[in-house]
Amino acid sequence: MxxxxxxxxxxxxxxxxxxxxxxLEEHGLEAVSMEMIIARSGLSTGAVYGYFKGKNEIINAVVxxxxxxxxxxLLPILTNTEPPPLPELVGQVLGAIVDFATRDEHxxxxxxxIHGWSHAQSDPTLKAATRxxxxxxxxxxxxxxxxxxxxxxxxxxxDPEGVAELxxxxxxxxxxxxxxxxxxxxxxxxxxxxxxxQPSGVRVP
Amino acid sequence: MxxxxxxxxxxxxxxxxxxxxxxLEEHGLEAVSMEMIIARSGLSTGAVYGYFKGKNEIINAVVxxxxxxxxxxLLPILTNTEPPPLPELVGQVLGAIVDFATRDEHxxxxxxxIHGWSHAQSDPTLKAATRxxxxxxxxxxxxxxxxxxxxxxxxxxxDPEGVAELxxxxxxxxxxxxxxxxxxxxxxxxxxxxxxxQPSGVRVP
Amino acid sequence: MxxxxxxxxxxxxxxxxxxxxxxLEEHGLEAVSMEMIIARSGLSTGAVYGYFKGKNEIINAVVxxxxxxxxxxLLPILTNTEPPPLPELVGQVLGAIVDFATRDEHxxxxxxxIHGWSHAQSDPTLKAATRxxxxxxxxxxxxxxxxxxxxxxxxxxxDPEGVAELxxxxxxxxxxxxxxxxxxxxxxxxxxxxxxxQPSGVRVP
Amino acid sequence: MxxxxxxxxxxxxxxxxxxxxxxLEEHGLEAVSMEMIIARSGLSTGAVYGYFKGKNEIINAVVxxxxxxxxxxLLPILTNTEPPPLPELVGQVLGAIVDFATRDEHxxxxxxxIHGWSHAQSDPTLKAATRxxxxxxxxxxxxxxxxxxxxxxxxxxxDPEGVAELxxxxxxxxxxxxxxxxxxxxxxxxxxxxxxxQPSGVRVP
DNA sequence: AATGAATGAGACTTCATTCAT
DNA sequence: AATGAATGAAGTCTCATTCAT
Numbered sequence: 001m002x003x004x005x006x007x008x009x010x011x012x013x014x015x016x017x018x019x020x021x022x023x024l025e026e027h028g029l030e031a032v033s034m035e036m037i038i039a040r041s042g043l044s045t046g047a048v049y050g051y052f053k054g055k056n057e058i059i060n061a062v063v064x065x066x067x068x069x070x071x072x073x074l075l076p077i078l079t080n081t082e083p084p085p086l087p088e089l090v091g092q093v094l095g096a097i098v099d100f101a102t103r104d105e106h107x108x109x110x111x112x113x114i115h116g117w118s119h120a121q122s123d124p125t126l127k128a129a130t131r132x133x134x135x136x137x138x139x140x141x142x143x144x145x146x147x148x149x150x151x152x153x154x155x156x157x158x159d160p161e162g163v164a165e166l167x168x169x170x171x172x173x174x175x176x177x178x179x180x181x182x183x184x185x186x187x188x189x190x191x192x193x194x195x196x197x198q199p200s201g202v203r204v205p
Numbered sequence: 206m207x208x209x210x211x212x213x214x215x216x217x218x219x220x221x222x223x224x225x226x227x228x229l230e231e232h233g234l235e236a237v238s239m240e241m242i243i244a245r246s247g248l249s250t251g252a253v254y255g256y257f258k259g260k261n262e263i264i265n266a267v268v269x270x271x272x273x274x275x276x277x278x279l280l281p282i283l284t285n286t287e288p289p290p291l292p293e294l295v296g297q298v299l300g301a302i303v304d305f306a307t308r309d310e311h312x313x314x315x316x317x318x319i320h321g322w323s324h325a326q327s328d329p330t331l332k333a334a335t336r337x338x339x340x341x342x343x344x345x346x347x348x349x350x351x352x353x354x355x356x357x358x359x360x361x362x363x364d365p366e367g368v369a370e371l372x373x374x375x376x377x378x379x380x381x382x383x384x385x386x387x388x389x390x391x392x393x394x395x396x397x398x399x400x401x402x403q404p405s406g407v408r409v410p
Numbered sequence: 411m412x413x414x415x416x417x418x419x420x421x422x423x424x425x426x427x428x429x430x431x432x433x434l435e436e437h438g439l440e441a442v443s444m445e446m447i448i449a450r451s452g453l454s455t456g457a458v459y460g461y462f463k464g465k466n467e468i469i470n471a472v473v474x475x476x477x478x479x480x481x482x483x484l485l486p487i488l489t490n491t492e493p494p495p496l497p498e499l500v501g502q503v504l505g506a507i508v509d510f511a512t513r514d515e516h517x518x519x520x521x522x523x524i525h526g527w528s529h530a531q532s533d534p535t536l537k538a539a540t541r542x543x544x545x546x547x548x549x550x551x552x553x554x555x556x557x558x559x560x561x562x563x564x565x566x567x568x569d570p571e572g573v574a575e576l577x578x579x580x581x582x583x584x585x586x587x588x589x590x591x592x593x594x595x596x597x598x599x600x601x602x603x604x605x606x607x608q609p610s611g612v613r614v615p
Numbered sequence: 616m617x618x619x620x621x622x623x624x625x626x627x628x629x630x631x632x633x634x635x636x637x638x639l640e641e642h643g644l645e646a647v648s649m650e651m652i653i654a655r656s657g658l659s660t661g662a663v664y665g666y667f668k669g670k671n672e673i674i675n676a677v678v679x680x681x682x683x684x685x686x687x688x689l690l691p692i693l694t695n696t697e698p699p700p701l702p703e704l705v706g707q708v709l710g711a712i713v714d715f716a717t718r719d720e721h722x723x724x725x726x727x728x729i730h731g732w733s734h735a736q737s738d739p740t741l742k743a744a745t746r747x748x749x750x751x752x753x754x755x756x757x758x759x760x761x762x763x764x765x766x767x768x769x770x771x772x773x774d775p776e777g778v779a780e781l782x783x784x785x786x787x788x789x790x791x792x793x794x795x796x797x798x799x800x801x802x803x804x805x806x807x808x809x810x811x812x813q814p815s816g817v818r819v820p
Numbered sequence: 821a822a823t824g825a826a827t828g829a830g831a832c833t834t835c836a837t838t839c840a841t
Numbered sequence: 842a843a844t845g846a847a848t849g850a851a852g853t854c855t856c857a858t859t860c861a862t
Contacts, residue, residue, distance in 0.1 A: 003844065003845055004846070025326075028323065028326055028327030029233075029323055033832085034832060034833080035830090043847085044848045045848075045849060045850095047846075047847055049833070049834080050846070050847075055832070111326055114322050114323050115323045115326070117322070117381065117384065117385060118320045119233065121230075121319065122235070131385060131387055134385045135387075138382075138386060158397065158400035159400075161393070162390070162394070162396050163397040163400060165389060165390065165393050166375065166398060166401075167397075168389075169375045169376075169381075169382050169389065170371065170375055170378055172377070172381040172382055172385070173375055173378025174374045174378070175381075176377040176381055177343075177370070180322060180335055180377070181340050184373075185367070185370065188364065188370050188371070189367070189374065192372075195359075196291075196368070196401050196402050197401050198360060238856060238857085240857090249823050250825090251823050252821080252822060252823075254857095259858070260856095260857060435736075438644075439643075439733050439734070440734070443836085444837080453843090454843060454844050454845065455837085455843095456839090457843060457844075459836095459837070459838085460843075464836070464837070465836060465837090521736055524732050527729050527791065528732065529644075529645070529733075531643055532646060533643075540795055541795060541796055541797055544792065544795045544796040548792075548796060565813060567810075568810035569803065569806060569810075571803070572806050573811070575800065575803050575804060576785065576804050576807035576811075578788065578792055578796070578799075579786075579788030579792050579799065579804065580788055581784075582787070583783065583785055583786065583788025583789070583791065584784045585791075586732065586790075587749065587753075587783050587787055589732065589736070590735070590787070591749040594784065595777075598777035598780050598781070599780060602774070602778040602780065603781060605769075605770045605773035605774075605777075606701075606811050607811050608770060619824090619825070648851085648852065649852075649853060649854080650852075650853090658826085658827095659826060660827075660828060660855095661825090661828065661854095661856080662825075662826055664853095664854065664855080665825070670852095
């Protein structure tokens with residue numbers, strides 16, 4: 001019989017995670033301290049530890065919930081039974097990613113993701129979860145390729161898994177490039193994919 | 206007049222960096238400790254501090270030298286004045302990356318790179334260096350595109366910068382996918398790029 | 411005008427003390443926490459603090475009430491105006507102690523006593539109370555010795571206080587030995603005392 | 616190849632243990648803090664942790680080394696092949712205990728022992744060690760009884776184990792009584808034992 | 821140059837107690 | 842009176858770095 005509503009509890013949890021994201025972005029994986037997260041969360045030390053068992057649980061929650069939330073937003077796009085042409089589909093995915101990452105004006109979730117990629121290497125559970133999420137992304141891409149092939153809109157001899165792997169690289173690479181090079185433009189990616197996939201594309205007739 | 210030869214000094218430095226890479230891969234950014242690195246390096250605490258100013262300098266050196274070394278191996282491929290067709294060029298780049306990453310049997314440099322991406326976010330100098338390196342990769346790709354276009358082997362109306370951005374995404378995404386999904390195959394990427402770029406590619410005539 | 415009956419209040423207090431005793435036995439002085447005691451008592455945090463001012467008051471109550479209760483049970487035996495022979499008297503005392511200590515099947519009060527001995531060192535009030543209780547035990551023993559001497563059943567030249575001190579050592583030592591060595595048998599103690607006190611005892615004629 | 620001699624290392628260890636004993640006596644099991652021990656030891660935080668893995672290891676060392684050291688001093692007395700009469704033997708043991716306990720003018724080791732009795736309850740290893748030590752004391756007493764019996768100086772029908780148990784109680788009880796009642800005199804114990812064991816002892820002929 | 825013991829700031833976490841509901 | 846979430850002081854311990862040898 002909780003004295004505070006589950007709703008309120010969830011809000012507090014999110015308050016902590018939000019603070020953790022901000023600190024993670026600002027100071028990086030090595031330098032985030034509980035003190036920082038606690039101060040930014042506006043809660044007291046004890047309260048934070050009432051919601052999370054410890055620092056590791058907070059970081060893990062940031063990473064895994066982040067991945068899960070993004071997946072939840074990407075999946076509807078990728079499970080569309082009538083997928084738009086390849087460049088447009090990729091554009092939609094990248095658009096959803098940017099939307100997700102910049103929705104919150106205080107935190108760039110893209111950078112948090114990069115930290116998550118690093119952090120997940122050292123935690124078996126998190127690594128498995130991450131692997132599962134990105135494998136599912138690839139599978140969803142493969143399903144789209146199969147639908148294109150079924151619709152006669154894609155080279156029927158191509159390996160859907162292989163194309164999916166390429167598109168997954170494009171997707172993850174877009175995130176990495178934004179974080180590392182500082183820029184990566186969606187319409188440029190779309191245009192480039194269109195240039196590649198045009199019949200008059202790579203090779204002159 | 207140094208008491209030990211410059212050569213020996215360099216060997217010791219590399220000994221430390223190698224230990225740092227292994228520890229980084231094994232324990233992750235947050236958990237690497239000087240104690241671990243020192244133990245693994247086989248040197249004494251004092252000796253390590255004789256070669257590096259501190260932990261941050263070691264991690265930074267791991268990241269920046271790693272990026273620099275990889276760049277050194279990729280650039281000859283990308284500055285080829287007669288670049289092979291797009292799928293093959295990308296294949297060569299990815300091949301060089303995998304070769305670089307797995308050359309040392311004790312450390313997977315790919316994973317170290319992911320940690321580096323995370324770490325670079327928090328260090329302005331390192332961030333600038335990383336940004337420069339990946340921007341140069343993009344520029345080199347753009348140059349290749351221009352060469353293809355000059356040779357009539359690529360849609361002349363396409364924006365070279367945009368295509369370069371896409372290929373940079375593919376390249377970085379390949380690294381990320383290997384680290385996160387566990388697999389990413391070079392020939393699949395090549396085949397997928399070929400499928401995309403075939404005249405009979407995306408749309409049936 | 412208390413909102414709850416004094417009777418009920420006392421029952422709740424005892425509930426807390428019982429929980430504290432169990433936790434003390436299970437985890438030891440250093441590790442008992444209010445959280446543990448509260449959980450085991452079945453009351454809420456606030457309720458427990460309604461009955462006791464704090465942790466120290468609970469532990470002190472456990473120790474001092476334990477000592478007081480034991481004293482209450484031992485005194486009738488020791489103030490008997492016609493004390494049985496020494497071995498039997500000691501046997502009765504030890505029997506009462508074991509009975510007291512093992513009465514409650516959930517807690518071995520002997521072990522709680524040992525913790526109490528330790529705890530009393532650091533609390534002046536408790537130390538005084540403990541000192542008083544054990545001094546009274548010694549005095550009661552001395553009175554018995556005097557009664558034996560008066561009845562011609564004990565060497566009249568012996569110092570009653572000294573014998574009382576010895577018997578107090580036997581009594582406290584019995585408790586300690588049970589806790590530390592794991593065993594200490596009452597009848598063995600009686601038999602040994604009989605062997606010692608027999609005319610044909612220590613030295614052959 | 617240690618840079619500091621084993622001797623010096625041992626001295627530092629003892630420095631910490633000495634500080635721990637003093638703090639234990641002064642503040643009790645619940646209240647000793649590392650900060651206190653460290654400050655009193657004169658070493659730095661890190662140095663203390665270089666000699667002991669943590670607080671528990673320090674307390675355990677205090678208890679177990681204390682027990683071991685005392686045992687080492689008592690055993691020669693109890694393994695004497697020609698033990699003096701019972702009162703004198705017990706007197707020698709109690710004397711050795713008091714000597715051991717008060718040798719150091721800064722710490723009363725008797726009080727530390729009481730804390731040790733409490734602490735040992737919660738640590739299986741320590742409990743076993745303590746049990747072993749006090750069982751050995753009992754065994755040594757039993758051996759003495761057997762020697763007396765062999766020499767015709769003790770009732771041959773008495774159970775040596777039982778008498779040993781009684782003498783162990785006297786010994787431990789002496790310690791407890793000193794700590795709890797504040798006083799317990801060796802010669803009084805000796806005199807009382809003599810009174811008990813005199814042929815003209817308990818019962819008049 | 822090399823060693824590794826020592827340092828101590830600061831990290832993480834617990835837990836006795838309070839107080840709004 | 843009762844509840845249990847919240848508080849935050851204080852505790853334990855780690856670890857990057859220094860420095861006497």
